[in-house]
Amino acid sequence: MAATVDTKPTRRSAGRRLADLLHGHRRAQVGLLLAGPLGWLVIAYLGSLAVLFVAAFWQLDDFSGQIVHSYSLANFETLWEGQVYREIVLRTVGVAAAVTVTDAILAFPIAFYMAKVATPRARAALTVAVLMPLWASYLVKVYAWRTILNEDGILNWALGPFGLKGPGYGIVATWLVFSYLWLPYMVLPIYAGLERIPNSLLDASGDLGGKPGTTFRRVVLPMAFPAVAAGSIFTFSLTLGDYITPQLVSSKQFIGNVVYANVGVANNLPLAAAFATVPVVVMVVYLLVARRLGAFEQL
Amino acid sequence: MHLSRGTRWALRAGTALTLAFLYAPLIVIAIYAFNDRRTATWPPPGFTLDWFDKAFHNQGVRDALWTSVQAGIGATLIALALGTLAAFAVARYRFFGREAVSFLVILPIALPGIVTGMAMNSTFTQVLGVDLTLFTIIVGHATFCIVVVYNNVVARLRRTSASFEEASADLGAHTWQTFWFVTFPQLRSALVAGALLAFALSFDEVIVTTFTAGDRETLPIWILSNLSRPNQLPVVNVVGVVVILLSIIPVYVAQRITSDPVTSPGAVAAGPPP
Numbered sequence: 168m169a170a171t172v173d174t175k176p177t178r179r180s181a182g183r184r185l186a187d188l189l190h191g192h193r194r195a196q197v198g199l200l201l202a203g204p205l206g207w208l209v210i211a212y213l214g215s216l217a218v219l220f221v222a223a224f225w226q227l228d229d230f231s232g233q234i235v236h237s238y239s240l241a242n243f244e245t246l247w248e249g250q251v252y253r254e255i256v257l258r259t260v261g262v263a264a265a266v267t268v269t270d271a272i273l274a275f276p277i278a279f280y281m282a283k284v285a286t287p288r289a290r291a292a293l294t295v296a297v298l299m300p301l302w303a304s305y306l307v308k309v310y311a312w313r314t315i316l317n318e319d320g321i322l323n324w325a326l327g328p329f330g331l332k333g334p335g336y337g338i339v340a341t342w343l344v345f346s347y348l349w350l351p352y353m354v355l356p357i358y359a360g361l362e363r364i365p366n367s368l369l370d371a372s373g374d375l376g377g378k379p380g381t382t383f384r385r386v387v388l389p390m391a392f393p394a395v396a397a398g399s400i401f402t403f404s405l406t407l408g409d410y411i412t413p414q415l416v417s418s419k420q421f422i423g424n425v426v427y428a429n430v431g432v433a434n435n436l437p438l439a440a441a442f443a444t445v446p447v448v449v450m451v452v453y454l455l456v457a458r459r460l461g462a463f464e465q466l
Numbered sequence: 467m468h469l470s471r472g473t474r475w476a477l478r479a480g481t482a483l484t485l486a487f488l489y490a491p492l493i494v495i496a497i498y499a500f501n502d503r504r505t506a507t508w509p510p511p512g513f514t515l516d517w518f519d520k521a522f523h524n525q526g527v528r529d530a531l532w533t534s535v536q537a538g539i540g541a542t543l544i545a546l547a548l549g550t551l552a553a554f555a556v557a558r559y560r561f562f563g564r565e566a567v568s569f570l571v572i573l574p575i576a577l578p579g580i581v582t583g584m585a586m587n588s589t590f591t592q593v594l595g596v597d598l599t600l601f602t603i604i605v606g607h608a609t610f611c612i613v614v615v616y617n618n619v620v621a622r623l624r625r626t627s628a629s630f631e632e633a634s635a636d637l638g639a640h641t642w643q644t645f646w647f648v649t650f651p652q653l654r655s656a657l658v659a660g661a662l663l664a665f666a667l668s669f670d671e672v673i674v675t676t677f678t679a680g681d682r683e684t685l686p687i688w689i690l691s692n693l694s695r696p697n698q699l700p701v702v703n704v705v706g707v708v709v710i711l712l713s714i715i716p717v718y719v720a721q722r723i724t725s726d727p728v729t730s731p732g733a734v735a736a737g738p739p740p
Contacts, residue, residue: 182642183640183641183642186640186641186642187640189641190641193559194561196559197555197559197561200551200552200554200555200559201551201552201555201567203547203548203551204548204549204551204552204555204567204571204612205552205567205570207544207548207608207609207612208548208570208571208573208574208609208612209570211586211589211605211609212570212573212574212582212585212609213570214589215582215585215586215588215589216581216585218585218588218589218592218593219581219584219585219588219589222588222592234592273484273487274484275480276476276477276479276480276481276483276484277480277481277484277485279477280477280478280480280481281481283469284469284474284477284478293481293485295718295721296485296488297485297488298717298721299714299717299718300488300489300492302666302670302713302714302717303492303710303713303714304670304686304706304709304710304713305670305672306670306672306686306689306690306706306709307495307689307706307707307709307710308491308492310495310689310693310702310706311491311492311494311495311706312491313693314494314495314498314506315490315491315494317506319505319506319507319508320506320508321494321508321509324508324509347487347488347491350484350487350488351488354484379469379470379473404576404578405578407578408577408578408579408580408581408673409578409579409580409673410580410673411672411673411690415693423578423580426580426584427580427676430584430587430677436584436587436588436592439584440584440588443580443581443584446578446580446581447577447578447581450577450578
């Protein structure tokens with residue numbers, strides 16, 4: 168009798184036994200926590216990226232239209248020698264740069280107003296007001312611009328009385344729409360960067376005789392520059408990889424369009440994979456430069 | 467800070483202009499949803515609610531909506547589980563490669579969508595040989611949704627101290643009791659916000675989806691494939707407005723229920739990948 172009382176099992180669930188087992192074993196705890204997420208990201212994601220990279224060295228058999236898993240640099244040669252591809256890369260990078268500059272100019276006044284002029288209440292409201300369009304459906308926003316830029320659209324209707332006409336569909340339209348799409352990505356880091364500049368510095372510049380323009384050029388701009396670089400990572404990278412906007416508001420080819428067409432219509436995955444390395448390389452170089460400019464501290 | 471009156475007014479004007487620029491297209495599309503013609507001439511000659519009815523009874527739209535909802539829920543659940551686990555590891559432990567973990571979580575959203583999409587596409591079709599179905603859509607979406615849950619939970623864990631959990635253990639609670647009664651209540655709103663953002667992100671995504679969807683259509687894909695059909699445009703307008711609302715409302719709610727600044731790109735690219 169007594170024996171059974173003694174060993175009266177406090178029956179413990181598997182979960183509790185596991186918890187007891189792990190108690191004090193910090194390494195095992197981290198291992199268990201990370202097993203799922205890392206397993207997923209390494210296998211499903213990094214694995215896929217590796218496959219993509221390898222695929223860039225495969226070939227498409229011209230006759231059968233099948234992908235041949237043999238390795239050569241032929242795809243990269245095709246891209247390097249093709250005048251068309253070089254033009255497309257230049258066009259894409261050029262528009263990405265133009266978009267970045269445009270967004271920086273558009274973002275500065277509102278970011279400065281939010282950081283230095285607005286009351287805390289207005290500041291919170293403005294932050295939400297800038298964030299919401301960022302999350303509104305990307306596709307619908309591009310589509311809205313397609314409607315606006317349309318021959319019978321609102322832009323021509325508004326400009327008509329002045330004898331002007333909108334840009335219509337084309338390279339200018341892609342620049343405009345990209346600038347629109349990525350603008351919030353520029354506003355928010357610049358706002359955060361400007362907020363970190365102490366007001367006393369600006370006042371000191373004024374007290375020492377600096378005109379507002381001088382203060383802006385010699386104090387605000389240099390201090391806010393890393394934040395601009397941080398925002399430019401988004402405006403630049405997002406433009407490089409996009410193919411839907413060029414497709415919807417222009418007939419020009421961007422890197423993304425060529426990649427997409429080769430995956431889908433031409434079924435030439437190897438060439439697409441090779442071309443997709445271009446934006447990745449450009450971005451890696453861009454990130455290295457941005458890091459030197461101190462952009463990462465502003466993210 | 468002292469600014470001249472002129473500068474102040476110039477800043478106000480610049481702010482108003484930028485805001486107008488940000489909202490004008492959204493307003494235009496909302497107005498077109500009530501346009502009583504099939505053509506998109508401006509100004510719309512008359513207004514009607516018919517297209518909402520047509521969109522509601524459109525089988526293609528309904529199927530696409532259902533696919534989007536399933537994909538969103540699936541991706542959100544996976545992202546919640548994986549994002550929370552990774553967040554606990556990074557915020558509560560120190561270990562070799564911790565920086566690499568946060569980098570890896572962010573990578574799917576930092577690289578262009580076309581790269582992520584193509585990478586997944588080649589793995590599914592060339593290596594694994596699986597058909598592109600709802601399942602592959604969910605795998606793709608979950609991969610880039612992990613980051614928003616992760617960001618929310620990490621931000622919350624950094625603000626709450628581990629000493630509550632230690633106190634709970636000292637008072638005799640076992641691990642699961644501590645998690646359930648101490649840790650979880652502190653995390654709840656961050657998890658809800660993360661889930662809402664993940665859902666909004668998935669619901670809206672188009673580029674990765676074009677590579678992983680096969681012949682399944684999510685709502686954005688339905689829009690994309692119907693843009694070129696002029697007689698479908700009024701329905702596209704309505705669906706567009708609905709999609710905007712369904713992606714903005716969760717973000718607004720998420721913003722309200724948590725004070726962690728995680729919906730800003732400042733919190734490492736938490737914006738939606740296009």
